[in-house]
Amino acid sequence: MFSSVLIANRGEIACRIIRTARRLGMRTIAVHSDADADALFVRDADEAYAIGPAPARESYLVGSRILEVARDAGADCIHPGYGFLSENAEFAEACAKAGVTFVGPPPSAIRAMGLKDAAKTLVERARVPVVPGYHGHKQDPAFLRERAANIGFPVLIKAVAGGGGKGMRRVDRLIDFEEALLGAQREAANAFGDPRVLVEKYVRSPRHVEMQVFADRHGNVVHLFERDCSLQRRHQKVLEEAPAPGMTAEVRAAMGQAAVDAARAVGYVGAGTVEFIADGSNGLTADSFFFMEMNTRLQVEHPVTEAITGLDLVELQFRVAAGERLPFAQGDLAIQGHAVEAxxxxxxxxxxxxxxxxxxxxxxxxxxxxxxxxxxxxxxxxxxxxxxxxxxxxxxxxxxxxxxxxxxxxxxxxxxxxxxxxxxxxxxxxxxxAPEFRAGRFDTGFIDRNLEALGATARPFPAAAAAAGALALVGQAVRRSIAAAAVASGGAPSPWDAADGFQLSGERQIGLPLLIEGERLDAVLGWDAEGPSVELPGHAVPPGSHELDIVETEDGLIVLDHGRQTHVRLFDALDMSFDEADAGGVVKAPMHGKVVALFVTEGETVEKGQKLAIVEAMKMEHALVAPRAGVVTEIAVEAGQQTPEGARLIVIGDPD
Missing domain, CATH: 3.30.470.20 (ATP-grasp fold, B domain)
Incomplete structure (x- = not known):
């Protein structure tokens, strides 16, 4: 077993690897960007080394710098986690040349499964079923458009070097194909440095079911059962579970064998995941699932497999990388209960x-x-x-x-x-x-079909939370006033310190100017025999209330009601931005990100809802559209520019 490990990753996966490595008695070495200098994984590790600026391309993706740290720190092995360099064959080769063990599969397996088109061709030879489509090398838009028409809509455009839903587009009509293709290629180039795509048939009522596989250097290959990852949004997994609902022993055996065959076909070693798309319209059957891709690394959702098998997959990764045999055969494994990850x-x-x-x-x-x-x-x-x-x-x-x-x-x-x-x-x-999900009636489109029922659409702020925040602000102000008075009087009590709102002329009411979720509102604060209460004009405050969490921030309060946040603070006219006075035509950055494309120029006439620009943030693209019809009077940003949240980007003025 190794005595030390460098974790070439960050965040929760770095913390998770450190936990197992420490239990195994290994010295843990973290690397971090400037942005992560004080991160939890850096604090958890035995040692930590800076490797560059915040952008991943200048830090976590610079393999040569990471190998320098491994050499200087005397690391026996490098665990890449997932993402970043975990599926980079060149980095795995560089580790071998540097004399440090890469905790992952051989470079040949990474290459074989790294490109979706080549991977599908390879597993087809191993008699693993694949989705019908075009997986070849030609990338001419007209050719791909023709192939899509021959396959029949709807189709999926997928980045050949992709994963995590990036570089993926569903296309339902031929007329939309070209725009979707350009978007997929651009996103794929930004995410993977490779714009190539494949086109395949979109499976209706799709279920995303994947098999965890493990292989050692001695020819042993097993599967650790399946995970269902069908609850997705924008092709990104949201909630995963094991085993898959509706899975039968027959289908599990067939899918497990297909996964093992795929792993053997590339001489796999270590932890990997073979992903299948299944037509769930008639339940899971042995002849209705198709190979999608193989992830040659640990998966984000590996904890559900650990929960139902009792195994530590990171420990197994270390042991296999150290040359040990798998300590079990397929027949030794059994499913224990059910696990779900959010x-x-x-x-x-x-x-x-x-x-x-x-x-x-x-x-x-x-x-x-x-x-x-x-x-x-x-x-x-x-x-x-x-x-x-x-x-x-x-x-x-x-x-x-x-x-x-x-x-x-x-x-x-x-x-x-x-x-x-x-x-x-x-x-x-x-x-x-959600009743339908709990009943097992779901597919990969479940979330999109039920956004409103799941609370994922714009809603008015909750009046009960806003009222609770208003009362808390008043209480906060009263406490500060009493504390200041106590200091001024040397600590002597005073009848004027009472905070019950008493006055001789009946119920007392005062106006309370608030900003609730950025919305200006004059609340009415009153006191009676029952204590203080709040009225919010235009909003019905329900009688009584359940317990809410209230958190103080530097500029107000956050009230939490079943996880939903409501920001409440006192309104200060001096804080008002002149940009807000007439913001109907101002398009602002919805988040910190990079402007990757601009589709309009100053002086151009646009329609309401017309696409103006694309901002990329946290690995995803977000389209900005015109909030009104008019003329573009200002463009305050250039393509390629980083922009903070709330920055003024484009202004739409009145038409001439």
Whole structure:
């Protein structure tokens, strides 16, 4: 076994690798960008070394710099986690040349499975079923358009070097193909440095089911059962579970054998995942699943496999990389209960899941147990950076049955407190409780079809939370006033310190100017025999209230109601920006990101809803559209420019 490991990654996966490595007695070495200098994984590691500026291309993706640190720190091996260099064959080769073990598959296997088109050709030879489509090398737009028409719509355009939904577009009509192709190619080039795509038939009622495989250097290959990853949004997994609902022993055996055959076909070693798309319209059957791709690394969702098998997959990675044999055969493995994982992200479901950044004013999870696990890479007080994936944590629940696991996960999410960056915690809880999902009636389109029911559409702010925030602000002001008076009087009590709103002429009412979720509102604060109360003109405050979490920030309060955040602060006229006075035609950056494309010029006439620009943030592209019809009077940004959240980008004026 190794005595030391350098973790060539960051965030929650770095923390997770450190945990296992330390249990195995290994010295842990972290590398970090300037943005991560104070990150949790850096604090957790035995040693930590800076490797460059915040952008990943200048730090986490610079393999030569990481190898320099490995040499200087005396690392026995490098664990790449997932993402970054984990599927980079050149880096794996460089590790071997430098005399440090790469904890992953051989470079030949990474190359064979790294390009989706070549991978499909390879597994076809091993008699693994693949989705019908064009997986060749020709990239001429007219040729690809013709092939798509021959395949029949809907089709999927997918980056050949892709993963995680980047460089992927569903196209339902021939007329939309060219624009979708250009978008997929641009996103693929930005994410992977390779714009090539393939085109394949879109499977209706698709279920995304993947098989965890493991292989050692002695020819042993097994699967560790399946995971269902069908709950997705924009082709990004949201909630994963094991085993797959509706899976039969016959289908599991067929899919498991196909996964093992695919791994053997490339001489695989270590942990890998073979992903299948299944037509779920008539349930899972042995003849209705197709190979999609193989991820030659550990997966984000590996904890659910660990929960149902009792294995530590990172420990197995280390042991296999050290040359040990797998300590079990296929027949030794069995499924224990059911496990579900939710990906807790810093994003705003009510604003199209836009990434959210900033300080975590509060971050609290329920206590972990043998049935509840929290994998996180941040702590209360940390910053969610705009430079990387916006994951806050993975919450994993295990139960004897699927219903029990979902109940346990929903309860854990209900008790999770996130304040600062917006989060999807309330959305995840709603998913766990969704009747159709719990009944097993779902596919990869489930979330998109149920956004409103899941609370993922724009809604008015909750009046109860706003009222609670207003009362808390008043209480905060009263406490400060009393404290100041006490200091002024030397601590002597005074009858004027009373904060009960008493006056001789009946009920007392005062106006309270507020900003609630950025909306200007004059609340009415009153006192009677029952105590203080708040009225919000135009909003019905429900009688009574359940307990809400209230978190103080530097400029107000955040009120949390079942994970949903409501920002409340006192209105100060001096804080008002003149840009806000007439913002109807001002297009601002919805998040910190990079402007990758501009589609209009100054003086151009545009229609309401017309695409103006694309901003890339946290690995995804977001289209900006015209909020009104008019003329472009100002473009304050250039393509390729980084821009902070809220920055003024484009102004649409009145038509001539």
């Amino acid at each position: 990906r807790l992200y810093a994003e705003d479901p009510e604003r199209g899941f836009l990434p959210s950044t900033g300080r975590l004013w509060a971050l609290r999870f329920p206590e972990e147990s043998d049935r509840l696990r929290i994998d996180t890479g941040v702590a209360e007080g940390d910053e969610v950076s705009p430079f990387y994936d916006p994951m806050i944590a993975k919450v994993i629940a295990h139960g004897d049955t699927r219903a029990q696991a979902l109940d346990r996960l929903a309860d854990a999410l209900a008790r999770t407190v996130v304040a600062g960056p917006r989060s999807n915690v309330a959305f995840l809880e709603a998913l766990c409780r």
